[in-house]
Amino acid sequence: MTAPLTVRNITIVALLAGLVLLPVYVQIAGDRFVLTLFTRIVILALAAVSLNLILGYGGMMSFGHAAYLGIGGYAVGMLAHEGIYSGFVQWPVALAASALFALTIGALSLRARGVYFIMITLAFAQMAYYLISGFARYGGDDGLTIYKRSQFFEPINLSNKAQFYYICLALLFASIYLIWRLVNSRFGLAVQGARSNDTRMRAIGFPTYRYRLVCFVIAGTLCGLAGALLANFNDFVSPSMMYWTRSGDLIIMVVLGGMGSPFGPLIGAVALLVLEEALSGITEYWQIILGPLLLLVVLFARGGIDGLLMKARAKVGQ
Amino acid sequence: MTLFIEQCLNGLQFGLLLFLLAAGLTLVFGIMDLVNLAHGSLYMVGAYFAATLAAWTGSFVLGAVLALIATLVVGMAVEVIAMRRLYGRDHLDHVLGTFGLILFFDESVRLIWGPAGLSLPLPPWLNTSVQILPGVQYSAYRLAIIVVTLVVAAFLYVLVMRTRIGMLIRAGASNREMVGALGVNIKLLYTLVFGLGAVLAGLAGLMQAPILTVQIGMGENILILAFVITVIGGIGSIRGALVAALLVGFIDTLGRSYLPDLLRMVLSQEAAATAAPALSSMLIYLLMAVVLVVKPEGLFSASHK
């Protein structure tokens, strides 16, 4: 596949190259903060990629997606608390727990349409939030410190910041690629068709419910992986990871970057978090700008940054 | 037994307060087909205005009335500036846009009033207890809340069912274009309805302020409850909102009172102490899940679409 030389494509290649070369820059410039910032960006980008699958491609507006960050994170945290540090146990548990939760919530929620679906996913995520807050053994409201990161075999060492960054980045790139293949497969087209016109899909013979459900489970599982990474990154988990406003943050990333495009969520995560850093340096009340900005994006730039970049191609006269 | 009566009244009071909030939400949902996440922000704004204006004027009641007017103004301004452009769009756009408004309101409040919360003290004549039954005392203020919300509920009923405006509201809920074609100023109608919702939210906010809290983020916490009530009751149905709000109010209050004792029977003291509030919070969502499985459109769905 040869991609044309457009403003958008150049921007994306530059972004990807920048992400890959970042630790090199950090080594040279000695700016460790940037590495920390971008590790966080990459992990949240992974969560946003998973949300984009159901939101951008599937048209399922889930306001409870942050719950999987919590589930994946707490799987790692709880097992670590019990003395089980092996990543080979923790991470599969994180994925399985997320998948199971997604299956349950999806099965109940996907029967509902539109705003009901939004509310139900929100409510179930809150249930999970309260459920986890109730575990005194695992810190309750205060959260749980993780004293040792997930252990794999030598030479993998998640405590090495550069290594951890590359592992997260590799998982992010792999996920973007896998999702891209997924949305262009028969399954992906079925899900996209259901987003575009569910009635018509059923009229031509698709049992759309089951495809949406599987899509929902895949997205939840992938987000659970992001949760496991986040737990390792922070060396800490708390119920606030799954509060519904965190789901809102993820949605902002996806919409800002460009819904339904393969690199949109990554662009959105970078844009949002870099903007957050930049603006909070200027004023601590930067969210006053972010709020209306989001509204403006919704009203006038529905395709997000990726959409604007693609329009730039038309302007340049390609 | 007295404790039980008191808890029941608390449940009633909480339910009615939630009803105020949910009624505004379901009205706007049902008539303008608008999902307004920033409804909780209006609730917060009402409480903040009341706390400030009561302190400024020295009178609780005067402060409350002024706060309602201020909230009405803010509500209508929001409608004209932001909400108008969202009508007719996808619900996703509503959710995103109004979520942006939440961020804006939270930060604006933080900017104006600072990050610490405020308090709204009760005047002495409300800060007493009243004997409602032989041997049973109950907070005068909570009784006042019950009375006020019942009056407002009655007013809403009369407004929607018996007046011309109410008829327009109900007609607008079933067929927007027709009402517009009849020469009714739909834009003004929508602004007024939204303003009404804002006032209801603000009233709920300021009334609970002396009991619970005035702080940033209070809107988000209660917003979910309001949405759950709207879903359980049925979008667009005020009657449904009332029934669902009372249900939620009772279950939440009685659950929080009696669940710790129930849990202590099966769990250790420590485990029960943390689990109880968590489980009580979950009860409402379990109720919603059950309703959705049994009757997905809600108990009293008014929508014929």
Add this chain to the structure above:
Amino acid sequence: MSEPLLRIENLAKRFGGIVATDDLSLDIAPGELHAVIGPNGAGKTTLIAQLSGQLTPDSGRIHFAGHDITALPVYKRSHLGLARSFQITSLFLDLSMLDNVALAVQAHAGHSFHFWRDARAQPELREPARAALAHVGLSARADLPASLLSHGEHRQLELAMALAGSPRMLLLDEPMAGLGPEESLAMVATLRGLKRELTILLVEHDMEAVFALADRITVLVYGRVIASGAPEDIRANAQVRDAYLGEAEDAQNG
């Protein structure tokens, strides 16, 4: 008559106080093109909705190809060979024309739990889709987004999608709606070509098309069958003329 492909028995449906379908019975033979006509509000679209499964009848039964499909979910009817087109165009506007029809092909090509291979590069999906588009005369614009099509082309695409699943019977809900004179002629020609291959239930207002195509006609008024038979008989039927045709003919002649 040999076994009817579609048998409707005493179908009834009300919405509150309104009777949309009133004790409706109808048989359609294989290979027949059966038109259903009637004034607005006669319940024609409600009938199609019940036949396709979007609405559940209050009482009565529907039999298709020997199966009782009265309670069968929408998506399963398509697999039995019963396809419908929509009165108000219902397409995948953000996908290309070819994608639209290919989805209809995909629906009948087994399950869609295939997660890896590019569906747009699969000839077993794309070729039948191209064939269906060719059948309705839309080949030239296959890769354009469906949103760019004219109204007439949308109606053709509707038909192509209904055909893509190789159905045995088509439920066509006003396929001529909104078409200009040239486009109408083209659509009539297309439908005439399909007559030999398929059974068709045609709901239409366009009387010229109806009388040009139909083997038999049923007239519906307030959800009730007031006449059913050969076109000449319907044309001559006094009741029908009073209720419906008279106005329509005046409108066409006048």
